[in-house]
Structures are given as structure tokens and as C-alpha cells.
Amino acid sequence: MSYFTPQDLFDALALAPELPDAACVGLWEAFDPAPPGETPEDTEYRYQTAQHVCRTCPALASCAEWVDSLPKSKRPRGVVAGQINTPKPIGRPARKAG
Numbered sequence: 001m002s003y004f005t006p007q008d009l010f011d012a013l014a015l016a017p018e019l020p021d022a023a024c025v026g027l028w029e030a031f032d033p034a035p036p037g038e039t040p041e042d043t044e045y046r047y048q049t050a051q052h053v054c055r056t057c058p059a060l061a062s063c064a065e066w067v068d069s070l071p072k073s074k075r076p077r078g079v080v081a082g083q084i085n086t087p088k089p090i091g092r093p094a095r096k097a098g
Contacts, residue, residue, distance in 0.1 A: 017066040023057035024050070033077040033086065047079050054082035 024031060030050040034043040054060055064081035075085050 017062065019059040019062055022059040022063065023053050027053060031079040047084055050079035051082050051084075054079065 019025075027050070030046045030053065034040075054063075057063070060081060064083075067075055067081045067083075067085075072087065075087075077085055077087065079085070
């Protein structure tokens with residue numbers, strides 16, 4: 001799994017909209033990509049929780065408009081605007097030893 005560099009984070013912050021009434025404020029862990037060692041079941045549970053927060057959020061339309069305006073390569077990973085964004089790695093899959 002790849003991680004963001006500090007520059008990636010600064011770039012994302014510069015692009016992020018101001019949504020002061022967003023329901024996700026302070027709940028970032030539920031929306032983030034799976035950290036190393038997290039089970040798929042735990043990731044799914046977190047993502048379901050995040051999607052529920054999005055469905056009830058007063059800023060959902062503005063958030064969705066913002067994320068849709070970004071190129072796919074610049075969209076945050078994890079749950080954004082009620083959608084799960086887990087882009088496939090670029091390139092060919094690794095060969096299995098054997």
C-alpha cells in the first residue's frame with residue numbers, strides 16, 4: 001500500500017473545500033484508507049459508518065460536487081461524499097514467485 005507524502009497532504013489541503021457544517025469534521029479515521037494490518041471486516045465496518053455519516057450530512061451535495069470536480073488521480077482515498085474511493089494501483093500486477 002502506498003502512503004501520501006507530506007507534499008501530497010499539503011496539495012490535498014489546498015484543494016479541499018470549506019464545509020464548516022460537514023458531519024465528518026473530527027471523524028477522519030472512519031473515512032481514511034485501511035491502515036496496514038487492519039482486517040477487511042474492520043475496514044468495511046468503518047466505511048459503512050462513514051457512509052452513514054455522509055448520507056445524513058447537510059454538506060453532502062457540496063462535497064460530492066467538489067470531489068466530482070477533481071481528476072480521478074487527485075481524489076482522496078477512502079470514503080468521500082458517501083463513495084468509497086480505492087483506486088487500483090498503476091502498472092502491472094506483481095508476478096508471483098514460483
